[in-house]
Amino acid sequence: MSGLPTAKIIAVLHRSDAGPEGGDTCPHCGASGRYVLTFLCDDGVTRGAMSGCFQLFRRASGPVVALTRKACEKAAEARTSRRTLASWWEEILAATTRLGSGEITPNEHRALVLSADGRRREWLARKGYGQYRRAS
């Protein structure tokens, strides 16, 4: 693996799903597979990779990268199961769309994501999920 950028991932913008048969191609290494993550880096460049290569990139510290990735997965689950997506995931997705279009800054995005996640944590605590698994 040569030529990995030194830029850090700051948010996952999108996760595409080629379906159970796979058939998509990793933009990073060209391997075939099912899911491609599209992510914004701190140099302002949007890149793509499948999850294996995604792990090779550096990422910004804190929970935002993991939360934005989780929000993409939750959205896909909700579509498949025809369930309503929790409002905090909706908010994280909306904030990330605005980040991707340049409407808000990475700092504004982080504040919105952490605020939505704070409400998710409060809800989990109220429901008695004291030992919930962290998204990061």
Ligand SMILES: [Zn+2]
């Ligand atoms: Zn790859």
